[in-house]
Amino acid sequence: MILAVAGGKGGVGKSTVSLNLAAELDAVAVDADLGMADLPESRGPDLHDVLAGRADPVEAVHEGAPVDLLPCGRTLAGARAADPAALVDAVDAVAGAYGTVVVDCPAGMTADAGLPLFAADRCALVALPDAFAVADLVRTRELARELDAGLSRVVLNRAGRDPPTDRVERALGAPVTAVPESRVVARAQRAGKPVSTVAPESTAAERFRELADAVTAGPKAPRGRRR
Amino acid sequence: MVEITCRTDRREGVTLVEAVVRNDGDVTRRVRLEHALGGPVWPPRRRGVPVDDWNDDAVERTLSPGERTGIGFASPAPPASPPVRVAESRRVGEAVERRGDRGEGAAGNAVDASEVSAAGDAADVLRELGDPSPPRDAVLPPDDLGEPPEAAEGTTERDAEEANEAREEGLPAPVVEWFAAVEARVETVEDCAAATSLPEATDRRVARRPRRRRRR
Numbered sequence: 001m002i003l004a005v006a007g008g009k010g011g012v013g014k015s016t017v018s019l020n021l022a023a024e025l026d027a028v029a030v031d032a033d034l035g036m037a038d039l040p041e042s043r044g045p046d047l048h049d050v051l052a053g054r055a056d057p058v059e060a061v062h063e064g065a066p067v068d069l070l071p072c073g074r075t076l077a078g079a080r081a082a083d084p085a086a087l088v089d090a091v092d093a094v095a096g097a098y099g100t101v102v103v104d105c106p107a108g109m110t111a112d113a114g115l116p117l118f119a120a121d122r123c124a125l126v127a128l129p130d131a132f133a134v135a136d137l138v139r140t141r142e143l144a145r146e147l148d149a150g151l152s153r154v155v156l157n158r159a160g161r162d163p164p165t166d167r168v169e170r171a172l173g174a175p176v177t178a179v180p181e182s183r184v185v186a187r188a189q190r191a192g193k194p195v196s197t198v199a200p201e202s203t204a205a206e207r208f209r210e211l212a213d214a215v216t217a218g219p220k221a222p223r224g225r226r227r
Numbered sequence: 228m229v230e231i232t233c234r235t236d237r238r239e240g241v242t243l244v245e246a247v248v249r250n251d252g253d254v255t256r257r258v259r260l261e262h263a264l265g266g267p268v269w270p271p272r273r274r275g276v277p278v279d280d281w282n283d284d285a286v287e288r289t290l291s292p293g294e295r296t297g298i299g300f301a302s303p304a305p306p307a308s309p310p311v312r313v314a315e316s317r318r319v320g321e322a323v324e325r326r327g328d329r330g331e332g333a334a335g336n337a338v339d340a341s342e343v344s345a346a347g348d349a350a351d352v353l354r355e356l357g358d359p360s361p362p363r364d365a366v367l368p369p370d371d372l373g374e375p376p377e378a379a380e381g382t383t384e385r386d387a388e389e390a391n392e393a394r395e396e397g398l399p400a401p402v403v404e405w406f407a408a409v410e411a412r413v414e415t416v417e418d419c420a421a422a423t424s425l426p427e428a429t430d431r432r433v434a435r436r437p438r439r440r441r442r443r
Contacts, residue, residue, distance in 0.1 A: 080363065089349075111359050
């Protein structure tokens with residue numbers, strides 16, 4: 001299964017949701033934000049190398065950390081040398097070797113956000129519970145629909161005491177998981193760790209577990225339908 | 228039958244070709260048009276990616292009875308007559324005709340949902356949404372990045388010197404000589420810096436010289 005974690009805006013917590021979901025699903029997290037990567041860095045080949053044809057996607061996966069990770073380079077030169085279209089085959093290859101892949105998408109509506117959705121079977125959309133959440137989510141859902149990544153879950157991240165779950169659910173037509181604002185999540189993310197390894201009993205960890213169960217439920221999407 | 232009308236225009240070393248193909252027959256035909264200029268073809272591009280009905284040096288279109296379609300491309304090769312030829316023309320059924328419609332419909336510039344949904348491969352996504360790569364001007368050439376990578380990784384001075392020498396290979400001889408002279412003067416000054424007496428300074432220079440010569 002390839003799951004894309006998308007959302008129209010930057011800073012809403014796509015990388016946090018990606019890392020935690022990958023931990024819960026025992027999946028490989030792929031940092032597909034070629035220009036502004038957020039998931040932890042590591043030594044050795046990264047996604048820029050893979051997309052420039054310098055490294056094999058499966059060999060570029062770093063195991064051993066709390067989450068298996070295909071990291072992304074941080075340089076503009078690397079982003080420029082990378083062929084964004086090659087992401088689709090790279091993600092497919094990793095999914096072939098590891099089974100489940102969570103792709104952390106960049107913000108925006110351009111091809112770098114579109115290609116992971118094109119590669120994915122399904123997607124989860126992330127937004128903050130603010131006044132713009134619904135509009136952002138609807139736009140991203142349209143893009144995901146057109147690229148054949150069905151929406152399996154909406155995540156309202158850093159939700160306060162009373163998140164507008166019902167309103168978003170009605171507008172998007174998809175179930176919503178609210179992840180509470182929590183210092184432990186932010187601290188774990190800064191350390192490049194999923195919150196379940198730091199505070200397994202926390203509400204946030206519990207919500208990520210629910211989210212993982214929810215996105216894996218339902219009929220398995222057919223794979224390789226376009227190639 | 229299929230009728231083809233071409234026009235070429237040579238500007239600043241580039242041949243621009245326009246062709247209109249018309250299906251005069253009473254059956255739907257799939258035509259494959261090849262260029263006949265004897266050089267590379269530069270097909271039209273959308274957001275940096277060749278449009279999807281171009282395949283290598285040929286373009287395929289499906290034409291209903293009486294329908295006509297236009298193609299255009301550029302090439303550095305000199306004009307030839309004719310610049311485009313019909314390589315293949317065959318009757319097709321309705322099913323194929325519908326499949327061919329998408330390529331022709333992709334003429335506009337607006338990103339519209341139906342086009343993205345028809346994306347067949349990653350190149351289609353790039354065509355519709357645009358290449359996200361940072362522009363070339365945003366990327367500094369390696370010379371402007373300051374420290375050479377060898378030095379940044381904490382390698383020895385000797386490696387850095389070898390890299391310098393390798394870089395000098397591409398320079399004109401007088402420049403290399405001038406660099407060598409400057410280098411020799413810098414070394415002399417460095418060698419003498421710690422010396423407090425004349426014999427000490429001369430000894431150091433004598434001791435160091437053979438090593439430099441051996442390395443050259």
